[in-house]
Amino acid sequence: MMQVFQKLQEAWVFKVCLSCAVTAAVQEHAQIFAAFVILVFADLASKWLSLSRQRLIERGVESPNLWQELCSIRAARRDGYIRSSAMRTRFVHKILSYAVVVASAVVLDFMLAHAQVPAFATNVVIGYLAITEFISILENMQQSGVEEAGTLVELIRKRSGIMTDKKQETERRNEK
Incomplete structure (x- = not known):
């Protein structure tokens, strides 16, 4: 019996972390948070590609391809197009803002459930945040030279109801 307890105690830190x-x-909830983090990292990477493209164009490359943009990220960082302090600040602020907004929605849903009212806030907030992150990724890809991304942005904006300005909102209302 003592051998069993000794075996359980071996590498207990690893076992606790793994569990x-x-x-x-x-x-x-952990999966949803991980998905948000992946979306934010994808947004960050697509922004780096966009800034790398900007650097290449300013250096005289007329129409850089995705591979050139990818290879030029380090140079764009070195030349100040990509600043780690600005990216880090935006990333941390974005994740913290998302966490606060989602937590607030969860609290609202908790209150609604106890009042026997259908809960909806968490789904709406998570859906909205995911769509806006995805749109941001597509916009960055469009700035990186992927022209098809612009068409997808418009399609997603139209389908989701997320408009960029008053003109688009007026057009949407007139369509109905």
Whole structure:
């Protein structure tokens, strides 16, 4: 019996960390948060490609391709197009803002559920945030030279109801 307890105590830190990771991985909220982090990182990477393209164009490359943009990210960082302090500040602010907004929606849904009213806030907030991140990624890709991304942006904006300005909102209302 003592051997069993000794075996359980071996590498206990690893076992605790692994069990926490597995528990988090199967929790829906942890998965949603991880998905948001992936979207934000994809947005960040697409922004770097866009800034790298800007640098290449200013250096005389007429129509840089995606591979050139990717290879030029390090040079764009060195030349100040990509600043880690600005990117880090935006990233942390964005993740913290998302966490606060989603937490507020969860609290609202909790209150609505206790008042026997259908909860909706969390789904709306998560959906809106995911769509806006996806649109941002597509806009960055469009600035990186992927022309098809612009068409997708318009399609997603139209389907989701997320407009960029008053003119688009007026056009949408007139269509109805």
